[in-house]
Amino acid sequence: MNQQLKEVQNWLKENQLEAAYIHAPSDIAYFTNFHSDPHERVLALFIFPDQEPFLFTPALEVESAEQVVNFPVYGYLDSENPWTIISEQLKNRGVQSRIAIQKDVFPVNRWEALKEALPTLTEAMDVSPLIQRMHLCKSQEEIAIMMEAGKWADFAFEKGFSALQEGVSEQEVAAYLEYELKKQGVHHMSFDTIVLFGAHAASPHGMPDTEHHLENHQLALFDLGCMWNGYASDATRMACYGEPTDRQREIFDIVYEAQRRAQEAIRPGVTAGELDAIARDYITSKGYGEYFTHRLGHGIGQQCHEFPSIVGGNDMVIEEGMCFSIEPGIYIPNEIGVRVEDCVHVTKDGSEAFTKLPKELYIIKD
Template identity: 55%
Template sequence: AYDIVNSLVGSEMCIRDSHYQLLRGEFPNASFTNDVSPFIEKIRLYKTPEEIKKLQGAGAEADFAFKIGFDAIRTGVTERSIAGQIDYQLKIQKGVMHESFETIVQAGKNAANPHLGPTMNTVQPNELVLFDLGTMHDGYASDSSRTVAYGEPTAKQREIYEVDREAQQAAIEAAKPGITAEELDSVARDIITKAGYGEYFIHRLGHGIGKNVHEYPSIVQGNDLVLEEGMCFSIEPGIYIPGFAGVRIEDCGVVTKDGFETFTHTDKDLKVLPLKD
C-alpha cells in the first residue's frame, strides 16, 4: 500500500479516478473514503532508507548553495541579486533545475519579517544577512537557513544570534524517539523566552520534510505526537526584532534510534564575512 500511494499521490495529495480504480483493483475487499489525507499523512511520517538518502542529497545541495550565497555578499548588492546567483550556480554547477521554494535572502531589518521574499534592498556593512533555501533532489526537498554577519556585528546582534544557536542546538540534542512534538518545541522556546526574546519567536519550531517542503508532522505547541525513528522534519527557531534584525538557524533531519541526524552541515558558529566593495 505504501508503494502504491507513494507513487500515485502528488504534491496536492489528490487521487484521480483512474488511480482510484487501480487501488480498488489491488484491494477489492477494502472500503474507501473521499478524504485520504489522514491516511497519507500517517504513511508519509516515516521515511525509508532510500528516501533518507535522497533527502541527504538535497541537503548537500543546500550546503553548496550557502557557500555561493556567502561569497556573493558585498556592499550594495541586492537581496535579489544574491538569490539569483545562488539559483544560477546551482543549475550550472550542480544541475539543480528546481528549488523547493523561492530562495530567500534578507539583509538587515528585512530579516525581521520571516515571510518576506528577496527584494531590491541592498546589503550594507555590519548587518546580519539571513538565507533560507532548498532544492529538489530526485523528487525530495531540502530546506535550511543560516544567518551570517557582514562586517563586525554589534553586541546585540551577537546576543540574539547566540541565543538562537543555543536553542537550535538544544532542540537537535533533545530530538529522539519518545519526546513529543510539543515538548521538542518547548526545548527551544524556553531558552529563547528565558533570554527575554520569547515574543520574537513567532512561528512553530519545525515542519515535516519529504517529497514536499512542508509535510506532517508539525513541531508545535499543542501537538502531542510522540516522535519515532524515521520521522523527518526541520528544527528552525527564530528571533525577529522589528526594525532591527532577524536570526534563524534551520536544519532538516531524521530521528534515529539514538537521536537526530541533520541533512545539512554548514557550520553554525556565527560567520563574520569581511567587507567587500
C-alpha cells in the first residue's frame, strides 16, 4: 500500500471513522494510479482504517483497473444499482455510521443514494482538507512530469504563433495548435484552449470563435495547457501581428513587469496574499488597478485549478514543493486584454517555471 493511502488510514483512525469515500477521478488516480473519466457512471475508492481499500468502477473498466491496483476491484453493469453493491461491500467491512466524504466535490444526490442503500449512516466528515494538503507540495516525481507538460505547452505556443496571419480566425489557430499536439501524442488539453484577438481578449475567460479574425497591429492572447501523464500545464503568452501601438506596448509592459515582480518574490516563507499584493499594487500604481479583476493565481497539479488560491487576504505560507500560477492581467472592456502567466514550483530559495518560452511580447511580421 502506498504512503498516500496510509496517510488517509491514519487520519481515519485519529478521527474514529469507519471509511473514506473518495469521489473525484483525479484523486482516485492520485491514490491508485488508475485514470478514468466515468462520465455519469459511479467511480469510487473506499479506504478503511484497518483493512485494504477497494475500488468500485463501471463493469467495462474492471479489467483495466485490476491491471493497475493491487487490492479488490468491484464493478457494476448499467442495469444494476451501484449503491446496492457498494452498501453490501461496506457492510461486509463493518461500516455502519461514520464515514468521510469529499464535501467540496461530492454530489448531494450521491450521498442521498448511499444513505438510502445504507440507512445506518449518520455522519459524513469532510476529508477534502486532508487531500488538499496532501496535494499541496508535489514530489520530485510529480514535478518532473509537470516539467514535461510545460514543454508541450511551449511547443503549443510556438505552433500557435506560427499560425498567425491576417484574416485567420481565433478558432482556426486554436484548432491548429491542438492538432499539432495530437500528432505528437499529446491527446488532451488541461482546459479549452483560449486564443483571443484584440478587444475580445478583454474577457479573461473568453472562448475562441470563428467571428473574430486577426487584423494588422492586433494583440493575440494565448492561454493554454496540456495533460501529460495525468498532470496539467497552464501558461499565457501574448503576441502582436505587426508592430504594437504605444498603448498596447504600455499595457503589456505593465502586466509583464507585475508578473515578473511577483514571480521573482516567490520563496518559502512569503504568503499567498503578499504575492498577490506585489502584482496588484504595481498595476494599481500605474493607474490600472480596477482592470485587474481576478486573483493572481491558483494551484496546479493533476487538475489545472487546485488548492491553494493566490489571492489577497490569504495568509497561507508558501512552502517548497507548492505549485501554482502567477497570472496578472489588465482587461479594459471593448478595448484590450493582456495577461502574462507562468506556473511554477517552489524551490528552497525561489521558484522554477514549468514553461520556458520567454514571456516578452512576440512580434509577428510578414
